[in-house]
Amino acid sequence: MYLSILILPFLGSLVSGLMGRKIGVTGAHFITCTCLLLASLLATISFYEVGICGSPVSINLFSWVESEYMSISWEFLFDQLTVSMFIPVLYISSLIHIYSVDYLSSDPHNQRFFSYLSLFTFFMLLLASGANYFVMFVGWEGIGVVSYLLINFYFTRIQSNKAAILALTMNRVGDMGLSIGFFALFAMFGSLDYSTIFSLAPFVNETAITIISLLIFMGAMAKSAQLGLHSWLPGSMEAPTPVSALLHAATLVTAGLYLLVRSSPLLEYSSTALLIITLIGASTAFFAATCGLVLNDIKRIVAFSTISQLGYMVMAVGLSQYNVALMHVVNHAFFKALLFLGAGAIIHSAGDEQDIRRLGGLINFLPFTYSAMLVGTIALLGLPWLSGFYSKDLIIELAYSQYSFSSTYAYILGSVTAGLTAFYSFRLISLVFLTVPNGSKVTYLNIHEANLAVIIPLLVLSLFSIFFGFVFSDLFVGIGTDFFGNALFIHPNNISLVEAEFSLPILYKLLPAILSLLGAGLALFLYHNTPNLMSDNNSIVRKIYAFLNGQYLFDIIYNHFIISRGLQLGYTISKVLDRGVIETVGPHGLSTVLYNTGNNIAKLDTGVITTYSLYITLGLLSLIFLVFSPIFIDSIIAAGGEGESNLLTVGPTGLRLIIIYLASLIITLSSNNNIN
Numbered sequence: 050m051y052l053s054i055l056i057l058p059f060l061g062s063l064v065s066g067l068m069g070r071k072i073g074v075t076g077a078h079f080i081t082c083t084c085l086l087l088a089s090l091l092a093t094i095s096f097y098e099v100g101i102c103g104s105p106v107s108i109n110l111f112s113w114v115e116s117e118y119m120s121i122s123w124e125f126l127f128d129q130l131t132v133s134m135f136i137p138v139l140y141i142s143s144l145i146h147i148y149s150v151d152y153l154s155s156d157p158h159n160q161r162f163f164s165y166l167s168l169f170t171f172f173m174l175l176l177a178s179g180a181n182y183f184v185m186f187v188g189w190e191g192i193g194v195v196s197y198l199l200i201n202f203y204f205t206r207i208q209s210n211k212a213a214i215l216a217l218t219m220n221r222v223g224d225m226g227l228s229i230g231f232f233a234l235f236a237m238f239g240s241l242d243y244s245t246i247f248s249l250a251p252f253v254n255e256t257a258i259t260i261i262s263l264l265i266f267m268g269a270m271a272k273s274a275q276l277g278l279h280s281w282l283p284g285s286m287e288a289p290t291p292v293s294a295l296l297h298a299a300t301l302v303t304a305g306l307y308l309l310v311r312s313s314p315l316l317e318y319s320s321t322a323l324l325i326i327t328l329i330g331a332s333t334a335f336f337a338a339t340c341g342l343v344l345n346d347i348k349r350i351v352a353f354s355t356i357s358q359l360g361y362m363v364m365a366v367g368l369s370q371y372n373v374a375l376m377h378v379v380n381h382a383f384f385k386a387l388l389f390l391g392a393g394a395i396i397h398s399a400g401d402e403q404d405i406r407r408l409g410g411l412i413n414f415l416p417f418t419y420s421a422m423l424v425g426t427i428a429l430l431g432l433p434w435l436s437g438f439y440s441k442d443l444i445i446e447l448a449y450s451q452y453s454f455s456s457t458y459a460y461i462l463g464s465v466t467a468g469l470t471a472f473y474s475f476r477l478i479s480l481v482f483l484t485v486p487n488g489s490k491v492t493y494l495n496i497h498e499a500n501l502a503v504i505i506p507l508l509v510l511s512l513f514s515i516f517f518g519f520v521f522s523d524l525f526v527g528i529g530t531d532f533f534g535n536a537l538f539i540h541p542n543n544i545s546l547v548e549a550e551f552s553l554p555i556l557y558k559l560l561p562a563i564l565s566l567l568g569a570g571l572a573l574f575l576y577h578n579t580p581n582l583m584s585d586n587n588s589i590v591r592k593i594y595a596f597l598n599g600q601y602l603f604d605i606i607y608n609h610f611i612i613s614r615g616l617q618l619g620y621t622i623s624k625v626l627d628r629g630v631i632e633t634v635g636p637h638g639l640s641t642v643l644y645n646t647g648n649n650i651a652k653l654d655t656g657v658i659t660t661y662s663l664y665i666t667l668g669l670l671s672l673i674f675l676v677f678s679p680i681f682i683d684s685i686i687a688a689g690g691e692g693e694s695n696l697l698t699v700g701p702t703g704l705r706l707i708i709i710y711l712a713s714l715i716i717t718l719s720s721n722n723n724i725n
Contacts, residue, residue, distance in 0.1 A: 054091045057084040062167035069160025077160040078150050081167045085143040092135040099132045126180035130536035134177040137382035141299040142170040144506035149291040151502035169195045173300040182241040199292045212284035219281040223271020230264030247314035262322035273305030273359045276333040286348040290393030297355040298386035313371045314538040327367030331459040334360025338469035343597045347392045365444045369543035376525040377440035384428035387510035391422040394499045410486035414496040419482050421507040426474045428514040430565045436518030445561045450549035467561040471568030479576040
């Protein structure tokens with residue numbers, strides 16, 4: 050049963066991709082959706098068996114690499130962490146498949162699209178279920194490749210090409226660090242199996258653990274779009290909307306979080322790594338929220354919201370609250386998929402219009418979509434009793450409860466980010482649904498609610514966004530819960546859940562919710578009363594707007610100081626090293642020297658008798674010199690043996706020979722010149 054969860058999406062992908070012309074569009078829809086729904090059913094059963102009943106399963110298929118003491122197997126581990134990841138991945142992927150049946154109904158490449166979607170899901174499941182870092186890395190690279198194919202699905206568009214290449218290359222930067230981390234793991238532990246590494250971690254040098262943890266975090270930074278390696282994620286909006294939903298909610302960006310949570314027994318023994326992870330996570334959350342304030346593309350706003358929420362998750366990992374981080378991963382997956390699919394329904398019905406300034410007043414045209422977007426937005430804000438509240442607010446409370454510099458920094462930025470998130474989320478709701486219509490008449494004449502294939506996923510995701518956190522919070526993050534068993538490890542010194550629940554002043558607990566309500570109210574007030582807020586001529590406001598709209602000028606810094614310098618270095622290496630030094634001393638240089646030497650020797654063959662007599666004379670002199678060279682050498686040795694310090698001192702006999710030879714050579718050459 051457990052392997053069937055992996056195999057079913059892969060089979061659906063193969064059939065849809067390789068036999069697409071045979072089975073047709075309807076066949077591809079039916080097969081891939083059926084495979085995903087069956088896998089979701091099996092994942093639910095596995096969640097009950099492994100999670101609720103507490104019976105993890107390990108399956109060893111066969112050996113993969115056997116080299117001296119390196120032994121790697123195709124082994125799969127289905128523990129509580131794995132089956133918890135299966136739920137959002139498979140549920141959301143199934144709903145996105147159903148949604149895409151209608152959303153891409155007019156696209157001529159349906160079979161290819163559904164094949165890619167199912168393959169994306171398969172590699173994410175492979176990543177989550179691997180029992181060692183090597184199997185996990187296969188899934189890790191697989192989702193990287195398929196993300197390139199999906200972002201570049203409209204391969205005739207230049208912008209899609211650019212976005213896909215950027216995503217792939219930016220992820221390669223992180224994968225470089227992750228690969229070095231795996232080499233370091235093998236060097237330190239002699240194995241890549243989770244069980245071996247995690248059992249030996251307490252006995253290994255802390256500096257080595259810190260370096261390995263930071264290298265692993267570098268890989269997670271690229272996949273989960275942390276500050277510095279984040280710029281590929283907004284660009285991935287060039288993909289079709291269902292891809293954006295799957296990529297941002299369930300698969301690609303959650304892979305980095307899964308890696309960190311899975312590596313909890315390593316991270317717990319490096320306080321330095323946890324400190325850096327906390328600071329980067331909190332900074333990422335704040336950075337993305339400030340950028341989201343000024344964006345006008347509906348999908349990009351939701352994309353920066355994803356980066357911000359990923360910052361919260363990484364912050365929770367840095368605070369050693371891995372179960373809370375995972376809870377937020379799952380909760381976020383449902384309401385972020387809801388927001389993306391809702392945005393897709395708006396774009397689809399509004400004639401592919403994505404600029405929120407050219408919409409408005411859609412509440413009367415799309416009441417169901419408005420309700421779904423409102424549910425997703427309130428869940429994103431973390432307002433009480435929706436899913437986001439049970440994880441997002443808990444992360445902020447846990448940050449305050451640790452009473453350290455990094456945790457206080459995380460609490461302050463996390464609370465401010467909550468207010469900013471509320472502002473830009475309700476800015477989107479206000480400009481799209483509540484303000485006066487700003488689009489063309491044609492757009493409004495054609496706007497309509499979507500078909501049942503779109504409404505059902507939105508309804509199911511809305512229900513999950515409302516109830517999932519309430520139902521599962523005690524199981525995942527409740528005090529005293531032993532749901533995760535040995536799948537996660539939190540050092541006793543880092544447990545602060547009781548402190549967060551019972552010792553915090555009520556004001557500090559309510560501050561994120563208060564700021565969220567203030568941000569939402571401010572957005573509704575401003576965009577109803579002063580819709581042209583940013584059109585005034587206040588230079589400071591415009592400069593701040595330009596700075597935030599330029600995303601802190603990260604792209605400019607990368608292009609001017611990293612990419613351009615790299616291109617200059619590459620050009621210099623190509624011209625000087627490759628075509629200069631290497632060609633001079635390499636095959637080209639050797640062939641040139643031999644060719645020129647042959648030409649010069651050929652010039653000696655002049656056909657003049659006096660020249661040949663000169664060659665004969667020179668040869669004779671050289672022969673005489675060689676014959677008498679023993680005397681020359683003996684004179685050197687004799688001169689050195691007379692007690693002088695320099696052994697290379699020339700004796701009288703040798704000196705006379707040298708003078709005779711040089712004089713003969715000069716006379717011969719001069720006589721030859723006279724003859725010529």
